[in-house]
Amino acid sequence: MSTATQENPHTARQGYDRDLRVAVLGVGMMGQDHARRLATLTKGAQLVAVSDVDAARTDAVAAEFGVRALHDPLAAIEDPDVDAVVVATPGFTHEDLVLRAIAAGRPTLCEKPLTTSPQTSRAVVEAERALGRRLVQVGFMRRFDAEYERLRALIASAELGRPLFLHCAHRNATTPPNFSSEMLILDSVVHEVDVARFLLGxxxxxxxxxxxxRTSHAPQGLQDPQFVLMETASGTLVDVEIFVNTTVGYEVRTELVAERGSAQIGLGVGLVRHSAAGWGGAVPGDFRQRFGAAYDTEFQRWVDAVRSGAGVDGPGVWDGYAAAAVCAAGVESLRTGRRVEVDLGERPDGLG
Ligand SMILES: NC(=O)c1ccc[n+]([C@@H]2O[C@H](COP(=O)([O-])OP(=O)(O)OC[C@H]3O[C@@H](n4cnc5c(N)ncnc54)[C@H](O)[C@@H]3O)[C@@H](O)[C@H]2O)c1
Structure with a gap:
């Protein structure tokens, strides 16, 4: 049973002393991965339903997990037997789904991006502000990765002094069909935007x-690689090599250079094998391997936060808005070749 006093279920801070009943909206690649995580791993949560505009896919995934198949994703948000939702649909659908979730008072874990433009993300920030409590967490999972957490703690300790540079590399083996030059910024660099804000605060x-x-391995018309230079409010420089047709694998590295030393994460030296063939390790195939544990932690902490009544434990709507604004400026810079300034406007109090 829910523990909340239910004067107004849309605005009351609500906790749960039973398992949280979660529906996953959008059960493609990420949604299926998250459904499996909720069904098999996350404590204090039950996967109770899945919903996708592809009815056959909804039915197949529902049958696989033995949960309800809901064919209208907007109605699924308001279903009385659903406490919270995970949004894993394509980015252009997030605005409608997340605004509906806020209107219904449903705690939401929304895959990145929050929405696809700064204007629509700002509208979500305002909707949550009007509600008066944090309800939406954004799926920037790198914040839950142990290496990023250690680097952030090192920066916060000031042991190495003031951060001067962050050098980031983000590489994929290949891109899916129809991947555009703008998507290198909107889909990939968006993670570096968020970790730079997270690490540097x-x-x-x-x-x-x-x-x-361009690499000769990039499909016709795709500008790959790109080099991104970001400036922070205090003057730290963040550079990102984004290269998504390396033919090698998934590699994400970050090096901090500070006044009294430097630190690197993402070297991928977990296991070093020696054999007659030589020595070395393995390059992960994709982000689900590299960040699998981070997704697990992200989900556990989100479920714990919703059950406790806190609603969110991690990046919130402001973080989603900031990332959308920086990426929109990045796309403008890609098109014009010019440096583009970012003005986020005023941050509402109390929102993450
Ligand atoms: N955090 C990460 O590391 C990470 C990695 C990959 C993708 N993503 C994000 O996850 C989201 C999903 O990506 P994906 O790769 O799984 O996409 P996908 O195309 O594999 O799956 C999307 C699913 O959503 C369904 N869908 C489309 N519109 C819908 C709607 N209005 N309501 C319900 N279902 C709808 C589609 O039918 C499809 O089954 C995107 O926002 C993407 O950016 C995040």
Missing amino acids: EEITAITVLTPG
Whole structure:
């Protein structure tokens, strides 16, 4: 039974002393992965329903997990037997689903991006502010990765002094069909935007995107790689090499250079094998391998936060809005070749 006093279920801070009943909206690649996580791993949660605009896919995934198949994703949000939702649909659908969830008072874990434009993300920030409590967490899972957490703690300790540079590399083996030059910023660099804000604890104020010579492995018309330079409010520089047709694997590295030393994460030296063939390790195939444990932690902490009544434990709507604004400026810089400044406006009090 729910523990909350239910004067107004839309605005009351609500906790649960039973398992949280979760529906996953959108059961493609990420949604199926998250459904499996909720059904098999996350404590204090029950996967109770899945919902996708593809009815056959909804039925197949529901049957696989033995849960309800709900064919209308908007109605699923308001279903009385659903306490909270995970949004794992394509980014352009997030605005409608998340605004409906806020209107219904449903705690939501929304995969990145929060929405696809700064304007619509700002509308979500305002909707949550009007509600008066934190309800939406954004799926920037790297914040739950142990290496990023250690780097953040090192920066916060000031042991190495003031951060001067963050050098980031983000590489994928190949891209899916129809991947556009803008998507390198909107789908990939968006993670670096969020980790830079997370690690440094400040906003990004300008972005410049440079376009070096293309790899011969990039599909026709795709500007790959790109080099992104971000400036923070205090003057730290963050550079990102984004290269998504390396033919190698999934590699994400970050190096901090500070006044009294440097630190690196993402070297991938977990297991070093020696054999007659030589020595070395393995390059992860994709983000589900590299960040699998981070997704697990993200889900556990989200479920714990919703059950406790806190609603969110991690990046919130402001973080989603900031990432959308920086990425929109990045796309403008990619198109114009110019440095573009970012002005987020005023941050509402009390929102994450
Ligand atoms: N955090 C990460 O590391 C990470 C990695 C990959 C993808 N993502 C994000 O996850 C989300 C889903 O990506 P994906 O790769 O799983 O996509 P996908 O195309 O594999 O799956 C999307 C699913 O959503 C369904 N769908 C479309 N519109 C819908 C709607 N209005 N309501 C309900 N279902 C709808 C589609 O039929 C499909 O089954 C995207 O926002 C993407 O950016 C995050």
